[in-house]
Amino acid sequence: MQPRNMSMSGVVDLAAVKAAGEAKAKAEAARAETARQGDGGAVSPSALVIDVTEASFEQDVLQRSAEVPVVLDFWAEWCEPCKQLSPLLERLAVEANGRFVLAKIDVDANQMLMQQFGIQGIPAVFAVVAGQALPLFQGAVPEQQIRETLAQLVQVAEERFGLTGIAVDAEASAGPLESEGAAGAPAGPYDALLEAAVDALDAGDLGGAVQAYKNVLADDPGNSEARLGLAQAELLQRVAEMDPQAVRQAAAEDPADVQAQIAAADLDLAGGHVQDSFGRLVETVRRTAGEERETVRLRLLQLFEVIGGDDPRVTQARTALARVLF
Template sequence: MRGVVDLGALAAKPQPASAPAAGATAGDGTGGADSADRAGQTASSLVYDTSDATFDADVIERSLTVPVVIDFWAEWCGPCKQLSPVLERLAAEYGGRFVLAKLDVDANPMLAQEFGVQSIPMVLAVVGGRLVPLFQGAQPEAQVRRLLDELLRLAAENGVTGTATGEAPAEVPEPPMDPALAAAYAALEENDLDGAAQAFRNVLAADPGDTEAKLALAQVELMLSTRDVDADQVRADAEAKPEDAGAQIAAAELDLATGNVEPAIERLVGYVARSAGADRDAARVKLLSFFELLGPDDPRTAAGRQALTRVLF
């Protein structure tokens, strides 16, 4: 995790003043803001979404010239819906003396875990690459203003006095895809499962460590394994044979291949809970392979692992 400091520690470690980057102007480092003078600056130009893929550019690099406040939120969070509009309005009112990066914890669980997010809303700041905890939970606007003014004062003491121009941070371009990998995805888009599987195997033959191709091949092989099955018969067998490992695994694979992820996980978790011995282990191993297919960033992986742990122990 990136270094965590509190406001006092940041104040105790002043950094040499740095020149504002292109598109930024020097600020005076004092508290408050004149909203009338900044009426032309809109909140949307100073507020943007960030993610695990763009966090370094959106937050760390940008914090070298202007303080970046991070709003950790989620769609289901009621207090977030009260706090976020306040932060967005203040970002406009303060006229670019800080920018607001919004991070959806459900869409970016690994990043939320890295920053130790246990409850939301949670607000942190980054100044000159240093993490500055601000507050957790919805706060009165007066308290938010006081903390922002203190943040800006400490930022000025540490040489971070730039003002954002209102331009959104540039998107990080994706690197060009390996032509062989692109050919595999093209076959997949054309529903040529056999061709896609062979193309992914070709990629892995050239680079056995290509994790993207390895994962994609596993997904294609799952689709191939369920392509010609009688779905109604598979589900009927699973219903008629609740204690049969093969029937339950086959139904779970069918669910996963057709996009019914939660039912697939629930089926195998339930089977693990009521079975024993080799059958239980077969279902557990299959479930772990599902988690690998979904990837660690999928919230359903974390939820499924927790459910599996509960029935195992």
């Protein structure tokens, strides 16, 4: 019954799985109600389009990119093509409703940033995702091509970095069956499956819980309760057969052993030591490169799922990750 003990005494609190899902459903239901009242659940444009300077770049771009993709628009008052492109980018940022933030940089006032990005001419558009700079396009580009590029950016940010943006409208986040009730609330059949998964976890049937959550996600990939539960069940499954003393000894003896550090981070998180777990993997990312770095980064993103993206410890760790990746 070791898995059950871990789940009840550590960070992986089974009751928290359902509570997190219910909180998410209430938040999305409130957003849907706001939409019905007329503003569409939209994020304020002032939060989506910002002016950035060299002094504010680290906070407004690097740190923010740990939570949401940041698109950089390098422009100048004298640049005629910029006068065509900048309003278009602003409109697309508002349409995206928080899936990315547009940061406008006046190159005349911020020439150091222009040099750091190696810009030879404007307009030039880059993105920063989790601290990594990505060139998007330069010069006059057709609107459809810009839309496709930004859609690919958002997809990469979600799939590779786990960044889902600062806001998602209720319609976009709704699952296949959510139209029958409040936005974000699972339908009746999902309630039964999710309750069965929690019961399986509590009984130590980790394989059964994992499969139950996967069954829900197969029909409803956006189901927040199932995603959280799956991340927690998989964590418990990984640590169930570990010898904690041996794992920690291996990690202490060889800081360069990636698999040892990953295993120790899993144990840290299962035991409730959230910041120790995240800090260990961020430091391992800093020391590694290539495939090893990618392996560690992906495990860290999985552990973010266990805690939930709204937790301030996750936000702090995302910022730290962005710094070591940039």
